[in-house]
Amino acid sequence: MGKIKEVAKIIQSAHYVVALTGAGISAESGIPTFRGKQGLWQKYDPLEYAHIDAFLKNPAKVWRMLKELENIMYKVKPNPAHFVLAKMEKVGYLHAIITQNVDNLHQIAGSQHVIEFHGNAMRLRCLSCGKVYDKDTISFEEVPYCFCGGLLKPDVVFFGEAIPKEALIKAQMVIDACDVLLVIGTSAEVAPANYLPFEAKNHGAKIIEINIEPTHLTYQITDIFLKGKAGRILQELAIALAL
Ligand code: NAD
Ligand code: ZN
Numbered sequence: 001m002g003k004i005k006e007v008a009k010i011i012q013s014a015h016y017v018v019a020l021t022g023a024g025i026s027a028e029s030g031i032p033t034f035r036g037k038q039g040l041w042q043k044y045d046p047l048e049y050a051h052i053d054a055f056l057k058n059p060a061k062v063w064r065m066l067k068e069l070e071n072i073m074y075k076v077k078p079n080p081a082h083f084v085l086a087k088m089e090k091v092g093y094l095h096a097i098i099t100q101n102v103d104n105l106h107q108i109a110g111s112q113h114v115i116e117f118h119g120n121a122m123r124l125r126c127l128s129c130g131k132v133y134d135k136d137t138i139s140f141e142e143v144p145y146c147f148c149g150g151l152l153k154p155d156v157v158f159f160g161e162a163i164p165k166e167a168l169i170k171a172q173m174v175i176d177a178c179d180v181l182l183v184i185g186t187s188a189e190v191a192p193a194n195y196l197p198f199e200a201k202n203h204g205a206k207i208i209e210i211n212i213e214p215t216h217l218t219y220q221i222t223d224i225f226l227k228g229k230a231g232r233i234l235q236e237l238a239i240a241l242a243l
Contacts, residue, residue, distance in 0.1 A: 010224075015179050018095060024230060025101070029079045034046075049065050097113065122136075138152065180206045182208050182209075183197050183208070
């Protein structure tokens with residue numbers, strides 16, 4: 001039996017299927033991944049730009065970079081991989097997505113149960129009073145401020161920051177519940193998201209990994225590795241699932 005067909009069968013007979021997604025699922029939408037040759041972070045050192053201490057020290061510098069990335073981050077559209085996951089949820093083959101991405105593309109594609117592990121770049125949050133703003137409602141020159149006078153930060157988890165408690169609890173719940181985990185387009189290098197596949201495996205969930213290249217998970221815990229671009233593999237899976 002082809003691997004894709006085998007995966008389709010596993011999904012069809014599963015009780016609770018969860019997807020953990022990373023930057024790779026949005027690569028085909030045109031957003032560069034963290035690592036790899038095209039990596040954004042060859043140009044912008046994360047410690048200089050995506051660390052909370054760097055932001056607090058020089059918010060204008062980080063906001064300048066974000067404005068420069070505006071075209072990459074905010075004008076992109078979901079790709080077939082996002083749409084297939086949304087469709088799988090609709091018909092009951094997928095129960096939750098835990099995403100490390102902050103690009104909002106799962107939500108735009110129509111997925112309902114999305115746990116934003118690293119926040120969402122479409123929102124800004126006040127560092128003083130916690131008020132949350134829709135990004136498009138804020139215009140500013142150098143640095144955006146809240147009505148309370150507090151500094152506004154993209155509502156994403158910077159290096160050096162904790163995962164939002166609610167996301168952590170929800171992710172834990174769906175990982176505990178799952179009997180199949182699809183790990184899609186993540187290098188699984190970033191903690192604590194990279195513990196989730198191990199926790200799923202520990203309680204007996206099947207780990208199905210989709211990536212253009214093997215990761216450290218592939219050799220340690222992956223049951224079935226589907227090598228290739230997420231868009232193509234998920235479209236093939238959709239056909240095998242008769243979606
Ligand atoms: P990563 O960059 O560390 O790894 C990306 C993975 O995707 C790699 O394993 C790569 O082989 C794989 N990949 C690349 N293109 C692919 C494709 N077309 N199909 C399938 N797989 C593909 O990303 P990560 O593991 O998500 O960790 C990076 C961190 O950076 C995350 O915390 C995330 O929040 C953040 N990030 C987010 C975005 C976004 O929101 N789109 C983009 C870059 C980084
Ligand atoms: Zn405020």
